[in-house]
Amino acid sequence: MKNIIINLSMVTIFLITLMGCSNGIPKEFEWNQLTRVDVQIFSGENSATEKIIAEKEKMITLRDLFARIEWEQNVKAEMIRKEDVKATLFFTYDKNMPERLFEYDIWFNQAATTATIIDRDKQALGTLDKEGTQTLKDALVNN
Numbered sequence: 001m002k003n004i005i006i007n008l009s010m011v012t013i014f015l016i017t018l019m020g021c022s023n024g025i026p027k028e029f030e031w032n033q034l035t036r037v038d039v040q041i042f043s044g045e046n047s048a049t050e051k052i053i054a055e056k057e058k059m060i061t062l063r064d065l066f067a068r069i070e071w072e073q074n075v076k077a078e079m080i081r082k083e084d085v086k087a088t089l090f091f092t093y094d095k096n097m098p099e100r101l102f103e104y105d106i107w108f109n110q111a112a113t114t115a116t117i118i119d120r121d122k123q124a125l126g127t128l129d130k131e132g133t134q135t136l137k138d139a140l141v142n143n
Contacts, residue, residue, distance in 0.1 A: 029091040029100065031063040036090040036099075039140050042082055058139055065136050069117055069126040077118050077125045084108050085140050108137050 037053040053062065066089070083105040090099045104126075107116040115133040117126035128136060 029093065031067045033091045033093060034059060034063050034066070034089055035092045037062055037140075038088040038090070040086040041141055042084060042086070053139070061135065061139055065128065065132055065139070068132050069128055071119075071124045071126045073122070073124050075125040076123055077116075079105075079107055079116070079118075081107070083118075087140060106136070106140070108133065108141075 035054070037059075039051050039053060041049045041051070043049065053059070085106040085108075087104045087106060089102045089104065091102065092099050102119070102121070105118045105120065109116075113130045113133065115128040115136055117128065118124070119126065
């Protein structure tokens with residue numbers, strides 16, 4: 001009986017130590033961990049222009065803009081037309097770990113007064129105000 005209690009205690013201590021030492025990758029990231037944005041700009045049915053944004057000034061602007069998006073959770077949104085932009089955000093949590101990628105589909109309305117952003121992984125629909133929309137469009141499309 002004494003051996004069973006000792007063995008059970010050792011297993012418990014081992015499991016607690018193992019759980020305490022494991023550092024999991026968070027599901028949510030801080031915007032200051034955004035290191036790069038890959039952009040696909042769709043201009044026709046199947047044509048797309050691709051570019052990579054990694055300049056420090058633009059990354060600061062994009063971090064601010066994406067942090068300002070107002071999200072509505074658990075929304076299964078479908079749009080009539082193809083997205084204007086597909087943005088892949090690269091977050092670096094630890095330089096010894098691979099980057100985490102998050103993909104957003106972005107639509108700019110014709111008057112450029114609002115942007116609609118869809119995060120298909122989280123089933124979330126986001127919107128951005130007029131000023132943020134124009135800045136986002138300038139940062140992603142118009143350079």
